[in-house]
Amino acid sequence: MPRFMGFVRMEEGVGTPPQALFDAMDAHIGERAASGVFLDGGGLFGTEDAVNFVVRQGEVSRVDGPYAEAKEVVGGWALMQYDSLEEAVADQEEFAALHAKHWPEVSMVATLRQVSEGPDAPGE
Numbered sequence: 722m723p724r725f726m727g728f729v730r731m732e733e734g735v736g737t738p739p740q741a742l743f744d745a746m747d748a749h750i751g752e753r754a755a756s757g758v759f760l761d762g763g764g765l766f767g768t769e770d771a772v773n774f775v776v777r778q779g780e781v782s783r784v785d786g787p788y789a790e791a792k793e794v795v796g797g798w799a800l801m802q803y804d805s806l807e808e809a810v811a812d813q814e815e816f817a818a819l820h821a822k823h824w825p826e827v828s829m830v831a832t833l834r835q836v837s838e839g840p841d842a843p844g845e
């Protein structure tokens with residue numbers, strides 16, 4: 722069964738989501754956890770304590786947050802499994818619609834990516 726990563730990207734510092742979104746997400750995730758679709762996930766703290774290790778021309782350097790140049794940050798993630806890509810895409814759209822309905826004043830991007838199960842890239 723294919724696995725997928727879902728990411729939520731939005732501007733940092735937009736505030737706390739409304740309780741209605743938390744309630745809708747609890748129901749949404751609860752249903753998917755009960756059916757075996759939702760494997761794990763959660764929200765992420767801001768970039769104030771983030772640490773990046775950048776590899777450039779064979780050298781490693783550490784860059785600590787916050788990152789003033791960042792326009793969007795990953796605010797949450799989920800690991801899910803579906804029977805098909807079509808089912809995953811439809812569910813990710815439903816997830817995004819929860820945000821549009823319960824937190825319409827925020828701009829966010831819900832990204833879905835399939836997890837590679839081996840050395841070959843998808844489609845090879």
